Amino acid sequence: MQFSSKLLEQAVDEFGRLPGVGKKTALRLVLHLLKQPDGEVSRFTGSINDLKEHIRYCRTCFNIADQDTCEICSASKRDHETICVVEDTRDVMAIENTNQYQGVYHVLGGLISPMDGVGPTDLKIDALLERLRTGEVKEVILALSATMEGDTTIFYLYRKLKDFNVQISTIARGIAFGGELEYVDELTLGRSIATRVPYERNN
């Protein structure tokens, strides 16, 4: 791309660094911002700078928070005996949206991935073990993605957790509700037959 302005090129370069944003999209976004009133643009950049500067992570569960302790960890009506271990804050939001979970969380901040140079020490695993040492926790639910990284992390966590007196569980895998059998991938379908459950439990 031949830019008519260095400033334009720099802004497009910066936008193009974002994941999933190509050069053409970056240019479209930058030109959109250029058309907005000054106030809108400074509000845009200001919100990012504010977030970066003032963001905190809950001291207990490491979820993104505005205070030292997040709302979930400080809520007395939540079940503090059950910890759901997730990769990042998006998973917390997804699970909260289901309204099916009353326990608390532990946000690892990633998954073990040797390919990306992420090892166990890069994740909040020691802090999780620390939480278990209080003896208050009865169950740890490993709610991680069904990917190689997720499985590797579950395996690592399982070995660390099994010495504690806690129930360790993983979220159920199988065909999705509303999923049509013919469109389910072979692995999921095969496993869901192998791990079939009595009719009474599923209904």
Next chain:
Amino acid sequence: MQFSSKLLEQAVDEFGRLPGVGKKTALRLVLHLLKQPDGEVSRFTGSINDLKEHIRYCRTCFNIADQDTCEICSASKRDHETICVVEDTRDVMAIENTNQYQGVYHVLGGLISPMDGVGPTDLKIDALLERLRTGEVKEVILALSATMEGDTTIFYLYRKLKDFNVQISTIARGIAFGGELEYVDELTLGRSIATRVPYERNN
């Protein structure tokens, strides 16, 4: 979406205002920025603020530029007797990329679109007529999109331009090079037959 942090929510809201960026994508982009070092993030927001603050538009053609006159308008080797009228800076970039055009440009800054509240006075049309009054210009090429807005703008411009002693042309329409006939839309195919040209001219 239930956010665990107001700051996070604000940043996601701002990103979500960008065209084509939904809430989920916005969250992904914001979390990506959160993981970057402080310097990267301030470079990102700084480049946008810089652009917004210091951007100029060429006094002659209104293309985005770093100086008062853009590089194309100030280049003596360009043909200043031919003006190519385009919607925005992306079109200038696209045409420059072809290496087929040696003239200069005029950037309207949009197309006439009553639906979006864009009328002729919102575009740099008076400035174009001003350029023609010098008598230097011999040809005006209307290189606008083949959409309703583009056609409306071409029609309006044609009526304004026809009193000047200049050749008015529009870019050729027809099937794309490499395009297979069976995949060409009916309108384009029909028109390309109606506006067929002698073999010698096309080859």
